[in-house]
Amino acid sequence: MSAPAKTGRRGLGAKLRDKMNFWNFVILATLILSVIFIVYPFSRLLVQSFFDRQGVFVHIKNYLSFFQKKYYINTLINSMKVCFSTTLLTVMLGVPVAYLSTRFNIWGKRLINMMIVLSLLSPPFIGAYSWIMLLGRNGVITRLLAGIGVEIGSIYGFKGILLVFTFKLFPFVYMYVSGALGSMDASLEEAGENLGMSGIRKLMTVTFPLILPTILSSALMVFMTALADFGTPMLIGEGYKVLPVTIYEEYMSEVGGNIGFASTLSVIIVACSLLMLWIQKKAIDNKSYNMSALRPPPVKELPGGKRILATAAVFLVALVSVAPQITVIVTSFIKTNGPLFVPGFTLDSYRTVMFKLGRNIRNTYIFSIIALLIMILIGLLLSYIIVRRKSRVTGLLDMLVMFPYVIPGSVLGISLVAAFNTGPVVLTGTMWILIISYVIRKTPFTLRSSIGILYQIDPGVEEASISLGVPPMRTFFKTTAHLMMPGLLSGAVLSFVATINELSSTLILYSGRTGTISVAIFTEITKDGYGTAAALATMLTLSTIISLMLFNKISGGKSVV
Amino acid sequence: MSHKVSIRGVVKEYGAFRAVDDISLEIGEGELFTLLGPSGCGKTTLLRMIAGFNDIGAGEILFDEEVINHVPAHKRNIGMVFQNYAIFPHLTVKQNVAYGLKARSVKGAELEQRIKEGLELMQIEAYQDRSPSQLSGGQQQRVALARATVIHPGVLLMDEPLSNLDAKLRVQMRTSIKKMQRGLNITTIYVTHDQEEALAISDRIAVMQNGKVEQVGSPHEIYKCPASKFVASFIGTSGFLPGVANGDGVVIGEKKLPLRLRDGYTGEVQVAVRPEYITLREAQAGEICGEIAMTTFLGDFVNYEVQLEGGMILEANEYTKDTGVIRPIGQKVSLHLDLENISVFDSSQAGVLL
Numbered sequence: 001m002s003a004p005a006k007t008g009r010r011g012l013g014a015k016l017r018d019k020m021n022f023w024n025f026v027i028l029a030t031l032i033l034s035v036i037f038i039v040y041p042f043s044r045l046l047v048q049s050f051f052d053r054q055g056v057f058v059h060i061k062n063y064l065s066f067f068q069k070k071y072y073i074n075t076l077i078n079s080m081k082v083c084f085s086t087t088l089l090t091v092m093l094g095v096p097v098a099y100l101s102t103r104f105n106i107w108g109k110r111l112i113n114m115m116i117v118l119s120l121l122s123p124p125f126i127g128a129y130s131w132i133m134l135l136g137r138n139g140v141i142t143r144l145l146a147g148i149g150v151e152i153g154s155i156y157g158f159k160g161i162l163l164v165f166t167f168k169l170f171p172f173v174y175m176y177v178s179g180a181l182g183s184m185d186a187s188l189e190e191a192g193e194n195l196g197m198s199g200i201r202k203l204m205t206v207t208f209p210l211i212l213p214t215i216l217s218s219a220l221m222v223f224m225t226a227l228a229d230f231g232t233p234m235l236i237g238e239g240y241k242v243l244p245v246t247i248y249e250e251y252m253s254e255v256g257g258n259i260g261f262a263s264t265l266s267v268i269i270v271a272c273s274l275l276m277l278w279i280q281k282k283a284i285d286n287k288s289y290n291m292s293a294l295r296p297p298p299v300k301e302l303p304g305g306k307r308i309l310a311t312a313a314v315f316l317v318a319l320v321s322v323a324p325q326i327t328v329i330v331t332s333f334i335k336t337n338g339p340l341f342v343p344g345f346t347l348d349s350y351r352t353v354m355f356k357l358g359r360n361i362r363n364t365y366i367f368s369i370i371a372l373l374i375m376i377l378i379g380l381l382l383s384y385i386i387v388r389r390k391s392r393v394t395g396l397l398d399m400l401v402m403f404p405y406v407i408p409g410s411v412l413g414i415s416l417v418a419a420f421n422t423g424p425v426v427l428t429g430t431m432w433i434l435i436i437s438y439v440i441r442k443t444p445f446t447l448r449s450s451i452g453i454l455y456q457i458d459p460g461v462e463e464a465s466i467s468l469g470v471p472p473m474r475t476f477f478k479t480t481a482h483l484m485m486p487g488l489l490s491g492a493v494l495s496f497v498a499t500i501n502e503l504s505s506t507l508i509l510y511s512g513r514t515g516t517i518s519v520a521i522f523t524e525i526t527k528d529g530y531g532t533a534a535a536l537a538t539m540l541t542l543s544t545i546i547s548l549m550l551f552n553k554i555s556g557g558k559s560v561v
Numbered sequence: 562m563s564h565k566v567s568i569r570g571v572v573k574e575y576g577a578f579r580a581v582d583d584i585s586l587e588i589g590e591g592e593l594f595t596l597l598g599p600s601g602c603g604k605t606t607l608l609r610m611i612a613g614f615n616d617i618g619a620g621e622i623l624f625d626e627e628v629i630n631h632v633p634a635h636k637r638n639i640g641m642v643f644q645n646y647a648i649f650p651h652l653t654v655k656q657n658v659a660y661g662l663k664a665r666s667v668k669g670a671e672l673e674q675r676i677k678e679g680l681e682l683m684q685i686e687a688y689q690d691r692s693p694s695q696l697s698g699g700q701q702q703r704v705a706l707a708r709a710t711v712i713h714p715g716v717l718l719m720d721e722p723l724s725n726l727d728a729k730l731r732v733q734m735r736t737s738i739k740k741m742q743r744g745l746n747i748t749t750i751y752v753t754h755d756q757e758e759a760l761a762i763s764d765r766i767a768v769m770q771n772g773k774v775e776q777v778g779s780p781h782e783i784y785k786c787p788a789s790k791f792v793a794s795f796i797g798t799s800g801f802l803p804g805v806a807n808g809d810g811v812v813i814g815e816k817k818l819p820l821r822l823r824d825g826y827t828g829e830v831q832v833a834v835r836p837e838y839i840t841l842r843e844a845q846a847g848e849i850c851g852e853i854a855m856t857t858f859l860g861d862f863v864n865y866e867v868q869l870e871g872g873m874i875l876e877a878n879e880y881t882k883d884t885g886v887i888r889p890i891g892q893k894v895s896l897h898l899d900l901e902n903i904s905v906f907d908s909s910q911a912g913v914l915l
Contacts, residue, residue, distance in 0.1 A: 460647030468661030
């Protein structure tokens with residue numbers, strides 16, 4: 001565009017000042033930070049995957065040996081088996097439960113929601129650990145049943161992983177689908193009925209197609225989480241090796257870790273994640289329906305008997321999914337003698353934990369709160385530039401920041417080590433590398449939630465404020481930032497919960513002084529310190545419950561997704 | 562205190578698209594000036610350029626003698642009323658009204674006094690402690706007006722302020738806006754796509770299309786003497802009859818209208834006529850003839866759609882007080898145009914030739 005002479009006369013300085021406003025500065029700063037903390041570490045990881053353990057460049061030899069050795073290729077196959085089976089099972093469990101609880105007048109909906117969300121947000125490995133205590137070789141239920149002559153098979157290996165994953169991850173499906181079912185305008189189903197479809201046919205021709213994109217999105221979440229999870233298969237998988245476990249073992253191997261090969265495995269698992277993401281995007285392309293219910297669908301009144309039955313079914317599922325949490329809490333009060341539980345209740349486990357592992361407890365909360373503050377700031381500013389300053393650059397930023405969301409924690413940990421172990425800035429061994437990994441990995445919760453609420457805020461409000469004489473920066477904090485708070489903070493609570501429960505990247509990145517509760521639980525379990533592990537897990541569970549209550553208060557009881 | 566606004570050769574481009582295409586306007590102090598046009602004509606873009614929310618590609622905008630192209634939006638001392646009101650949802654009515662005053666560091670007794678004046682002016686004192694979500698659309702509109710005027714702006718900008726109200730409230734509000742504007746004597750630039758609203762409220766109107774101003778004039782002028790076929794069809798209702806100018810008149814079918822055209826124009830023309838300037842009589846040879854195709858009784862008048870012999874439809878009104886009867890569908894009639902009140906456009910649909 002040719003500027004006329006008059007505006008052209010303004011100096012370069014004035015033009016630069018126009019360009020370098022606060023938001024452009026934010027864009028520049030986030031771009032630089034994401035290059036340093038996201039692009040650079042993953043590039044280092046990629047480069048490292050072409051080197052062997054002595055640091056010699058070996059081209060694609062690592063990749064070749066992965067695909068040639070049966071041992072490695074089997075871990076990939078195992079991972080895929082686990083992920084696909086889990087996804088299928090969670091959908092089969094989550095969709096009907098969501099349908100029952102949103103469309104029928106079952107009792108205790110709030111409690112059920114709370115239980116289901118809790119099971120999702122508790123640390124991943126607690127599920128595995130608790131199920132072992134219930135159904136393992138020496139489990140409570142196993143012994144009970146053995147007493148009356150019933151033998152249940154081994155829950156270790158594939159079956160165990162599947163059990164834990166299904167009950168831990170079906171909440172994704174449950175919550176997404178409940179949300180979609182609740183925001184579908186009642187008139188859509190009525191129109192279906194009006195046109196002659198009823199009962200199951202209406203369900204199949206109207207309801208189900210409309211929530212299919214939502215089911216696919218939640219299925220992707222399940223798949224990604226199952227693919228990335230390390231704690232569960234590590235504890236309950238035993239001989240059944242999946243990729244994240246192999247990565248950890250290669251990296252940590254007592255005979256000297258093979259960082260090059262661990263990187264290769266990491267790249268392969270990232271490639272799998274991205275492939276799934278791409279397939280899912282293709283599958284729901286142009287098929288997501290923007291639904292906002294003018295009139296939410298009616299809750300159908302079930303007659304007494306059916307109502308009890310429906311409630312019982314939903315409660316049973318919810319109860320099984322929180323069984324690990326309950327187990328952990330109960331166990332934490334049981335007397336122990338070394339690795340053995342003995343009859344009677346005590347606070348000994350807590351005393352031991354406070355005395356021995358006080359530093360881990362402090363670390364968890366200090367790191368998480370620092371990470372939380374950073375994530376709130378990033379969520380606030382980044383969501384604004386993504387929504388209100390749409391451009392190619394901010395679109396790229398959005399993608400960059402969301403990328404670590406689909407990356408397994410251990411992979412992120414290895415990349416950060418690759419990037420900051422040597423060179424100008426050495427961060428390994430410090431608390432900062434943990435905080436950075438938490439921020440990178442858990443910001444997406446805050447960001448998505450902030451973006452969601454920002455779309456609901458009228459941009460005109462800011463213009464009104466500016467036209468009334470308040471400069472743009474102050475306008476942002478007086479109007480939009482203020483209005484964003486509920487969405488921002490409820491997202492931040494989820495980020496916080498995910499942070500205190502983080503294990504897989506922490507396990508790679510922690511050093512003696514920077515261990516956290518989750519690390520302590522993991523090491524206690526491997527040392528058979530079940531009582532202390534349970535006490536620590538109870539702390540995390542309680543923190544999670546309190547955070548969730550806070551979340552409910554902030555978000556006004558709206559659902560998590 | 563209120564500014565006069567000069568817009569000189571202003572351009573706004575989005576890529577290759579010219580949203581505002583070389584517009585120049587002079588808006589007098591205390592005038593209520595309307596930018597009227599269909600959606601996408603550039604009226605809102607121009608308004609937002611004046612407000613400072615869109616930058617000015619070329620040309621300049623002046624308040625009195627000062628060029629404001631590079632004055633940031635928050636320093637322009639503008640009152641703005643938005644289509645969706647943009648009331649601050651987290652503040653009470655009173656806090657909304659006080660917002661701009663506080664930004665101007667008005668304090669103490671003066672602050673209270675001016676808030677009170679603003680609330681009283683728009684008759685919203687009773688709601689001052691409510692939150693905006695408890696207000697109806699009309700009440701929110703009043704809060705928006707109070708908030709925009711209480712700061713004593715140099716210019717008041719209104720972007721389709723009535724479009725979210727129901728029909729009856731819209732008519733009420735436009736009267737109060739007009740009264741308020743007269744009372745405060747604020748230069749006001751008003752954007753709307755509703756021609757009736759524009760006619761009712763404005764001192765002068767600029768009719769816009771495709772980023773350009775088609776005509777500027779008082780409501781009466783643009784209704785009586787539309788400068789282009791677009792203006793004739795956009796303001797009120799006009800029917801168009803194709804004809805041929807042959808030097809001493811315009812021939813439509815067999816009918817010859819004794820019209821003197823500018824510069825002795827000859828060639829194809831369009832004759833624009835409004836329904837109220839057509840008189841219906843019994844069918845007569847040599848006149849413009851047709852038959853009644855549709856009858857709509859509207860109380861004070863009857864609107865007829867008359868299908869002409871060529872198949873074209875022309876609207877004509879007959880006033881209930883003048884005739885007692887409603888013509889039946891199928892009746893043959895002849896149409897007589899009031900030559901004092903028609904417009905003639907040349908083949909480029911622009912030049913007025915009468």
